[in-house]
Amino acid sequence: MKILVIQQKRIGDVLVSSILCNSLKQQYPDSVIDFMCYSNCKDVLIGNPNIDSVIILPEKTRKSYPSLFKFFFEIRSKKYDILIDVYGKLETNLITLFSGSKYKISYYKWYSSLFYNYNTKRLKKEEPAKYGQAIDNRLLLLNSLKLDDTKIDPHPKLFVNQKENQDAITLFANHQISNSKKIVMISLLGSEKSKTYPSEYMAKVIDHVANNRDIQILFNYFPNQIEEAKRILQLCTKSTQEKVFFDLLGSDLRSFIAIMNQCDFIIGNDGGAINMAKALNKPSFTIFSPHVDKNDWATFEDGLQNISVHLSDYNPELINGLTNKEIKAIISSLYDKFNPELFEDKLSFFLNQHQ
Structure with missing residues (x-):
């Protein structure tokens, strides 16, 4: 059996969708499972034993009709x-159309349902989530x-090999990171301005993390x-700054x-870093943007x-009844009201x- 997901x-989406491969390989251990994603996301799939190969649809191919149809x-x-x-x-609708697959599965959309013979309706936004709707909705596709x-298996997983782990340990040693003290990663900035906690507030959060704690702080x-x-x-x-290893970054x-x-x-802005930390089974404290639906991405909240x-x-009265577009239009003023003292x-x- 051959399967394509x-x-x-983005990175978080790709990582979460990899749970489909994990479950499918458990059900069909002899199957060949491929995963298609953008090139900047493929690294979160490396080492996953449930994915046989990663297929990239290059930007150059996407912008050329002859190349795109060749790809189909x-x-x-x-x-x-x-x-x-x-x-x-649209591009994946067309890939599906030309695929010849017996099972063509996606979410129901009235304008694209003809491309698929199994159309799955997402959970309604107000429905309670079991693992977080980002996870729950993907499991519905199965x-x-x-x-x-x-x-x-609802849990996304990342796989780190021995050399990668040793390289990280060596990097920590070169920066004089002690393994006898706790190390916290700060998800410092979101993927876009509307998903980024204000700098002044983030500094207060970091100060609170560092205050009276023998801790080592890394910035992402x-x-x-x-x-x-x-x-x-x-x-x-100044005392917080002394605990920050600012130049310790991955290449x-x-x-x-x-x-x-x-x-x-990990502590900080919602995004790929938080999702990767969870996939490594690391505890997380996530600060969501006012325009992100927490019911979607607060996965495995316990x-x-x-x-x-x-x-x-x-x-809640500040955003109740507003559309996502309306919330984004006033995101700065909403963030101003999201003072870190609220969740101290x-x-x-x-x-x-x-x-």
Whole structure:
């Protein structure tokens, strides 16, 4: 049996969608399972024994109709029995159309349902989540295959090899990181401004983490975000700054994963870093943007290992009844009202659990 899973989006989305492969391989151990994603996301799939190969649809191919149609027929030649399209956009609609798969599975959309013979309706936003709707909705895509319940594994996983772990340990030693003290990763900046907790507030969060604690702090940021990262560092107190190892960064996504694997827990903005930390079974404290649906991405929330905060937890009247677009239009003013003092007790509880 040959299976293709398609998830063309961000790192967190790809990592979460990998649970489909994990469950499918449990049900069909002799199957060949391929995963299609963007090139910048493939590193979160490396080492996963449930994925036989990663297929990249290059940007150059996507922008050329002759190349794109050639790609469609290359997929068709692989003769997949099952195709699960988590993305459900035009290009993947067309990939599905040309695939020839017996099972063509995606989420129900009135304008694309003809491309699939198994259309799954997502949970309604107000429905309670078991693992977080980002997980729950993906598991729904497996319903039409009638998998054995004991084969379903809802937990995304990352796999770090021995060399990657040793390289991270060596990097820590070179920066004089002590293995006798707790190490916290700060998810410093979101993937976009509307998903980034204000710098002044983030500095207060970091100060609270460092206050009266013998702790070592790492920052997660991209090289092109270094100036904003420096600004947040300068907003922290001098005593906090002394606990921050600002220059300890991974050279790529795989090295970040290995670094995160050596950390004890993560705190900060919702995004790929949080999802990767959870996939490494690291405790997480997540600060959600007001425009992100917490019911979607507060995965495996249990009040101990994984805790999150959202403006709606404290001032729901500020966003009740507003559309996502309306919330994003006033995101700065909403963030201003999301003062870290609101969740100081919750953060203290988390730190006390994991220090």
